[in-house]
Amino acid sequence: xxxxxxxxxxxxxxxxxxxxxxxxxxxxxxxxxxxxxxxxxxxxxxxxxxxxxxxxxxxxxxxxxxxxxxxxxxxxxxxxxxxxxxxxxxxxxxxxxxxxxxxxxxxxxxxxxxxxxxxxxxxxxxxxxxxxxxxxxxxxxxxxxxxxxxxxxxxxxxxxxxxxxxxxxxxxxxxxxxxxxxxxxxxxxxxxxxxxxxxxxxxxxxxxxxxxxxxxxxxxxxxxxxxxxxxxxxxxxxxxxxxxxxxxxxxxxxxxxxxxxxxxxxxxxxxxxxxxxxxxxxxxxxxxxxxxxxxxxxxxxxxxxxxxxxxxxxxxxxxxxxxxxxxxxxxxxxxxxxxxxxxxxxxxxxxxxxxxxxxxxxxxxxxxxxxxxxxx
Amino acid sequence: xxxxxxxxxxxxxxxxxxxxxxxxxxxxxxxxxxxxxxxxxxxxxxxxxxxxxxxxxxxxxxxxxxxxxxxxxxxxxxxxxxxxxxxxxxxxxxxxxxxxxxxxxxxxxxxxxxxxxxxxxxxxxxxxxxxxxxxxxxxxxxxxxxxxxxxxxxxxxxxxxxxxxxxxxxxxxxxxxxxxxxxxxxxxxxxxxxxxxxxxxxxxxxxxxxxxxxxxxxxxxxxxxxxxxxxxxxxxxxxxxxxxxxxxxxxxxxxxxxxxxxxxxxxxxxxxxxxxxxxxxxxxxxxxxxxxxxxxxxxxxxxxxxxxxxxxxxxxxxxxxxxxxxxxxxxxxxxxxxxxxxxxxxxxxxxxxxxxxxxxxxxxxxxxxxxxxxxx
Numbered sequence: 001x002x003x004x005x006x007x008x009x010x011x012x013x014x015x016x017x018x019x020x021x022x023x024x025x026x027x028x029x030x031x032x033x034x035x036x037x038x039x040x041x042x043x044x045x046x047x048x049x050x051x052x053x054x055x056x057x058x059x060x061x062x063x064x065x066x067x068x069x070x071x072x073x074x075x076x077x078x079x080x081x082x083x084x085x086x087x088x089x090x091x092x093x094x095x096x097x098x099x100x101x102x103x104x105x106x107x108x109x110x111x112x113x114x115x116x117x118x119x120x121x122x123x124x125x126x127x128x129x130x131x132x133x134x135x136x137x138x139x140x141x142x143x144x145x146x147x148x149x150x151x152x153x154x155x156x157x158x159x160x161x162x163x164x165x166x167x168x169x170x171x172x173x174x175x176x177x178x179x180x181x182x183x184x185x186x187x188x189x190x191x192x193x194x195x196x197x198x199x200x201x202x203x204x205x206x207x208x209x210x211x212x213x214x215x216x217x218x219x220x221x222x223x224x225x226x227x228x229x230x231x232x233x234x235x236x237x238x239x240x241x242x243x244x245x246x247x248x249x250x251x252x253x254x255x256x257x258x259x260x261x262x263x264x265x266x267x268x269x270x271x272x273x274x275x276x277x278x279x280x281x282x283x284x285x286x287x288x289x290x291x292x293x294x295x296x297x298x299x300x301x302x303x304x305x306x307x308x309x310x311x312x313x314x315x316x317x318x319x320x321x322x323x324x325x326x327x328x329x330x331x332x333x334x335x336x337x338x339x340x341x342x343x344x345x346x347x348x349x350x351x352x353x354x355x356x357x358x359x360x361x362x363x364x365x366x367x368x369x370x371x372x373x374x375x376x
Numbered sequence: 377x378x379x380x381x382x383x384x385x386x387x388x389x390x391x392x393x394x395x396x397x398x399x400x401x402x403x404x405x406x407x408x409x410x411x412x413x414x415x416x417x418x419x420x421x422x423x424x425x426x427x428x429x430x431x432x433x434x435x436x437x438x439x440x441x442x443x444x445x446x447x448x449x450x451x452x453x454x455x456x457x458x459x460x461x462x463x464x465x466x467x468x469x470x471x472x473x474x475x476x477x478x479x480x481x482x483x484x485x486x487x488x489x490x491x492x493x494x495x496x497x498x499x500x501x502x503x504x505x506x507x508x509x510x511x512x513x514x515x516x517x518x519x520x521x522x523x524x525x526x527x528x529x530x531x532x533x534x535x536x537x538x539x540x541x542x543x544x545x546x547x548x549x550x551x552x553x554x555x556x557x558x559x560x561x562x563x564x565x566x567x568x569x570x571x572x573x574x575x576x577x578x579x580x581x582x583x584x585x586x587x588x589x590x591x592x593x594x595x596x597x598x599x600x601x602x603x604x605x606x607x608x609x610x611x612x613x614x615x616x617x618x619x620x621x622x623x624x625x626x627x628x629x630x631x632x633x634x635x636x637x638x639x640x641x642x643x644x645x646x647x648x649x650x651x652x653x654x655x656x657x658x659x660x661x662x663x664x665x666x667x668x669x670x671x672x673x674x675x676x677x678x679x680x681x682x683x684x685x686x687x688x689x690x691x692x693x694x695x696x697x698x699x700x701x702x703x704x705x706x707x708x709x710x711x712x713x714x715x716x717x718x719x720x721x722x723x724x725x726x727x728x729x730x731x732x733x734x735x736x737x738x739x740x741x742x743x744x745x746x747x748x749x750x751x752x
Binding site for chain 1: 658
């Protein structure tokens with residue numbers, strides 16, 4: 001009925017048969033291959049842990065329906081058998097899962113809408129995440145960071161939620177760079193409703209991706225599960241604003257568990273939306289970042305030079321301590337003798353006599369009738 | 377002419393004869409005692425390094441003048457021979473000096489105005505420092521922190537400058553706690569002019585202290601030298617606001633070199649006055665603090681319980697993952713069968729049947745004609 005490769009049909013079935021993350025199923029698929037694993041699961045001929053993960057849905061046959069809906073939504077299925085599969089970053093999930101970190105199984109495939117090749121889109125990518133109830137400061141910062149990163153060729157990943165996520169996607173789009181939205185529901189869920197148009201714009205240049213089959217409704221536990229993909233597919237995660245309880249902090253914790261760089265943006269003390277960021281920084285779970293340059297420094301993988309920051313300087317900056325002390329003892333009006341300057345500065349007279357001409361040459365001191373004074 | 381103890385006269389002379397910090401002189405005094413050291417310095421009968429430090433002023437005899445001016449200003453001299461000498465915290469300066477940190481000599485004595493005993497005033501004290509050109513946010517934060525600390529019995533040290541320093545002193549005074557101003561000029565210098573009245577208020581309850589003899593004019597290098605005393609006399613230093621170049625950052629660096637706790641307050645990215653704090657935090661020179669409780673935690677020496685912070689909670693917080701998933705699959709309007717819930721949540725049917733009554737008991741689910749729905 002459908003022209004899809006049987007292995008792709010098997011992957012689509014496997015995506016639907018278990019609620020992600022499904023570590024036992026992932027291991028089972030890795031062992032047997034997608035085709036054989038799908039057959040065994042459908043026949044309930046699999047180990048108890050795999051049965052636990054798949055029992056509730058193993059007889060649900062919606063695969064052709066899934067492909068039809070995906071095609072209608074302009075989406076394709078990307079599987080580990082495809083050359084664009086982002087195998088390398090997703091390996092961090094397998095490694096963490098093997099280390100015993102709960103829920104860290106890799107996705108069995110991904111539904112993708114948009115022209116970006118996944119293997120390219122994850123190269124040196126950065127996640128920008130944060131609170132839905134963001135402040136204007138937070139949204140401004142997210143957009144600025146995303147703009148700056150995307151315009152330097154760094155793909156910006158986020159979760160397409162209201163608040164920080166949306167601002168990050170918009171900032172990246174404004175730079176005409178690549179941005180990727182990772183959803184916690186089906187690509188066709190139209191969620192959140194106010195971001196349907198934004199997702200269209202993202203899919204026009206970058207990608208909107210999900211491991212959930214078409215039609216899957218959004219749910220809080222799915223956002224948390226989705227967060228592991230945002231963390232895994234990027235080099236680092238920037239939390240722009242987060243309350244003390246926040247999905248963004250969950251993404252940050254996952255990124256940390258996966259060995260990725262976790263960054264957070266500070267804000268004013270009174271802002272509840274910065275409290276989560278401050279806690280991440282204080283407890284050393286996140287590096288404080290204040291600029292795109294900081295993000296580039298912290299992830300350290302982009303081969304981009306950190307922009308030079310202007311630092312205020314003073315004319316007396318290069319002076320060694322005794323010259324500084326003599327200079328401080330000079331006044332603008334009314335000269336002082338070298339002896340008086342020695343007494344006042346505590347610098348030995350011979351040294352004062354050596355320092356004064358040097359200060360004069362630097363334009364910091366000048367001779368006058370009554371001795372030496374500070375140059376105007 | 378004066379009834380002062382000869383050793384105290386010697387200490388006053390030693391304070392005047394060298395511009396602090398004077399590490400060679402400090403070591404010389406430690407070796408010979410103040411009386412003998414003063415005599416040898418006056419006769420220029422001392423090692424070359426001590427001569428270098430004292431040559432410019434060794435014949436200046438102003439000691440009686442100093443005591444007269446100090447008495448007129450309501451000040452007294454506190455020396456290492458006095459029981460209130462804060463020997464223990466100042467030891468950090470000797471240790472750092474011995475380790476080769478430049479400029480870390482202890483003071484040879486201190487001029488003190490105010491009723492506070494120095495040994496008591498330094499107990500578990502905290503320094504609050506920052507930019508003179510502070511913002512309203514910074515001054516508010518400094519005052520709030522100082523108020524909170526001083527009202528818990530933590531003495532608050534600062535430098536009596538405009539901006540953050542002044543706000544910190546005022547906040548501590550408002551709590552009727554102890555605050556100490558450490559000056560980079562003579563106690564009678566009346567500097568800064570706008571804080572003369574503030575210094576009077578500080579001296580009425582706490583202390584205004586300086587190692588500089590009466591009449592010593594303020595100078596930038598003296599503020600930097602003074603900063604080592606603020607750092608040494610306290611358990612930790614909180615930088616509330618600081619530009620990228622700032623004396624407060626110098627105090628923080630000194631506190632770090634002395635093994636003290638360095639803390640910094642975050643602010644918004646656009647504020648130049650928070651840039652120095654952010655850099656301290658980013659480079660791990662300072663711990664981010666957002667509250668008095670954080671300061672107490674970071675210094676960890678006050679024997680004070682950290683105030684409990686309220687954390688937002690949800691009714692579903694205690695649920696284990698499968699119960700959470702079943703709960704997410706429930707809807708408020710229109711019931712669902714256990715079978716439908718199993719399919720939707722991916723939780724095995726037997727488990728769904730066990731979870732639903734538990735959710736009902738928690739008031740999170742309720743039975744209805746068509747199955748189960750989310751409780752109102």
